[in-house]
Amino acid sequence: MRVEILTIGAELLLGYTIDTNAAFMARALSEIGVAVVRHDTVGDEPELIARAIRDGLERTGAVITSGGLGPTADDRTRDGLAAAFGRELLTDPEALAQVERRFRLFGRTMPKINVVQALVPRGARVLENRFGSAPALWMEDERGRWVITLPGVPSEMRGLLTETVIPILRERESAAPTVVASKTIRTTGIGESALAELLGEDGGDAVAGLPLAYLPGWEGVDLRITAAEMPAADAERALGEAARRLRERAGAYVYGEGSANLAGVVLDLCRERSLTIATAESCTGGLIGARLTDVPGSSDVYVGGVVAYSNRIKESMLGVPEELINRGGAVSEDVAKAMAAGARERLGADVGIAVTGIAGPGGGSAEKPVGTVWVAVQIGEDMRTFGRVYLGDRGEVRSRASQTALDTVRGMLTQPR
C-alpha cells in the first residue's frame, strides 16, 4: 500500500514548529509495510488544502492529513476535505456528541466555538478521538481512493494513528496481493564511506538484490533495505535474511533494528546484568541523562548524575583533583577518567559515564579546537576512554558526544576485553 502524508498549518511553513508529526506518521506506517511516497505541507487555506488532497488522490489514491481540525478560524481542513470531494459540510450528531463528551470529561461545558469541530463532509466516517476534542475523519470515493484527517496536536495524532488508523490499514493491507516493506539496521561508531567499503555500496550478496540505502545522521548510519511488490510473507523472509547477513558483516557496529535507540539498548544491556548507571556530564550538560530518562522504565538502571558544567562542580561534586584540571585542562582524558570514577563512587553506581569537551562556538584553541571531546566509561575495574574532534555545530557536537558515550558502554558490555 502506498500513501501520501499532508501536514497542514501555517506554523509549519514558518518553521516555528518542526514537523515531527510527519516523521512519526511515516515511521509508524513504514513499520507496517505501508510506503509513504510523498509528504506535502500547505498553509491554512481551504483551496490549497483541497488542491493538495486532490493531487494526492490523483497520484497515489491515499492521503493521511494532520492538522487544521481545531476550533479556531485558521483550522480549515474540514473545508478543504469537503471541497476536494465536492461535498457539503453538515453538523454530525455523533461528532458533536464526541466533542461535548470530551469537555464533560474535564468537568467543562463545551464552548460555542467548538461546535465547528462537529462539521463533517457528507459521507465521511467519524473516527472517535479519545485523546482530544477534534474528531478524525475518513472519506472514501467511489473508486476506493481515501483520505484520513487527523488532528495536529502530536499526542492526539499519535494516539489516533496507533489505535485507530493502523488497525484499519493493516486490515486493508492484508487483503492486498503485494506489499512494499522495509527494514532498517542501525549502526554507530563507523562513517558512511567506511561502512560502504565494508559492505559494498549496494550491499553485495548480503542483500540478494534488495535495494540498500545508507542513511547517515548524528546517531550513526542506518542501513535500509526495501522489498517492493512482493507478497507479504516473501518480503518478510527476504528482508529477514538480508538483515541477518548485513548484521553479521557490520558486526559490532550494529546496535539494533527499526526504531531501536541506543539509550534503550544500553539500559537493556545493563538491566540484564543488574548494573546501575551514573553520569558525569560537562559539555553535554544533561543530555545523556535526558536521553536515558526519555526511555520509560529507566529508573531501575539509571540512578542519576552530576552535570558538572563548571570546574568547581567537577571538583566538589565528583572529586576531580584540582591539579588534574590545572595540568591538562578540563577537557582531557585524565579529567574524563576522574569524572567517570567520581560518578560511580559518589552516586554509588556500577557504570560511570563521563563526557567533557568543547561544544563551541567559542572556547576552542589551536591545540584543542571546537569539537574536541573526551569520553570515559568505567565499569568495575574496566575503564575505557575515547577522544576525538567532532565536526558540526554546537548541537551536533553535543549529540554525537552523547552517542559515543552510550556506545562506549555498549561496546564494553558486548565486547569485554
Add this chain to the structure above:
Amino acid sequence: MRVEILTIGAELLLGYTIDTNAAFMARALSEIGVAVVRHDTVGDEPELIARAIRDGLERTGAVITSGGLGPTADDRTRDGLAAAFGRELLTDPEALAQVERRFRLFGRTMPKINVVQALVPRGARVLENRFGSAPALWMEDERGRWVITLPGVPSEMRGLLTETVIPILRERESAAPTVVASKTIRTTGIGESALAELLGEDGGDAVAGLPLAYLPGWEGVDLRITAAEMPAADAERALGEAARRLRERAGAYVYGEGSANLAGVVLDLCRERSLTIATAESCTGGLIGARLTDVPGSSDVYVGGVVAYSNRIKESMLGVPEELINRGGAVSEDVAKAMAAGARERLGADVGIAVTGIAGPGGGSAEKPVGTVWVAVQIGEDMRTFGRVYLGDRGEVRSRASQTALDTVRGMLTQPR
C-alpha cells in the same frame, strides 16, 4: 517574495529522519520576509524530483531544495534538476575543483565516487560550499523562475543558506515593491483559549487588521502576525506597532519574540543580575541542564546540577531528608523545595531549580496521576513552587515541566514580590 521548499530523500519518507532542515529553512526565510507557501518531500527518484520542481515552478516560480547532492547512487537531485529544465548534465570544472579542494583541506585525495558531485546541468550557477563537498546550484529559466539546490547535511545546508542564499534573496527582495513579513511573539504559562479570551480571537484593535494566528506547542502559545503585500517599510512599522500592543496586553506571559528561547531568556536575566544557576532534576532527568547548556555561553551562569533520578541520590547528593520522601512521596511540594534548596547549597549557586514528577507511562496512582509535576525555584530567600498535572505523553510531560521550571525563574526575576 514567495518560495516553496522541496526536501529530498527516502529517509524522510520513512520517518527515520525528522525534517529539521525544512523548519530551519522556513524560519530563516520568514525572518527576511520571504514567504514559504508550501513544502514538499519526495524520494530519491529523478522523475519525482523533476516533477516536484516543475510543479513548484509552475505554482510559485521559486523552489529551494535540500538533499540528494551526495556522491552515492541514491543522490539524484542533480538528475532531477537537469530533467526539470530539460538540460544535460556536464562535469563543471569549477565544481570539480571545489570538491577536490574540500578533500585536500582534510589531507585526502578525492575518491573517484565524488566526481559525480561536479555534475551540473548546463546553464546552472555553482555556489561554493565551504561546509562540505557538495556544491550547491542555482538554476534560472528565461522567465526568471529559479531553483536553488542545497545539500541535505544540516550543517552544510545551514551554512550555505545563511552565508550564500539569504544575501542573494535579500538583494532580489529589496528590488521587489511589496513583501510578506511576519512577527512572532512568544508566550508561555497560559493556554490558547485563555489567551484568545484576553486578546480577542482576531486580536481586536491591537493588531489593526493584521491577521493573527495562535500557535500552541509545549513551549507555550506563539502569536504570529502577518503583513502581506505591503512595501517593506510599511510592513515593518505595522508589525512593530501591533507587536508592541500585543505584548502590552499579554503582559507577563510574553517571554520574547521571533526565535527567542526561554532558556536563553532566563540565562540573560540571570547574567544581568550576576546570578548563577544550579539544577536538581528528577523526572526531567537532565533536560533542563541540556536546554540551558544548549545556549552558547551558558557557562558563566549555569554551574551545573544533579540528576536525582533515584530517591537515594536525592538524599545523598542534594540532602533531601529521607523522612520528607517517606511522608509525602518523592513527587511532592516539600521534596521539590528541599531539592531546590539542596541544589543551591551543594552546588553553590544563587538560583536553585528543582523538578520532581511522574512522566509516565507507568508510576501513576489515583492520588498522583501520570503527569503530576512539582517545580520549586529558590532565589535567595524567595522560594516559589508550582504543582500541576500535565496532559500528554512522557516526552510532553517532561518538556512542559522543563518549560514551567524555567518560566518560574523568569517570573521571579521580572516580577519580584
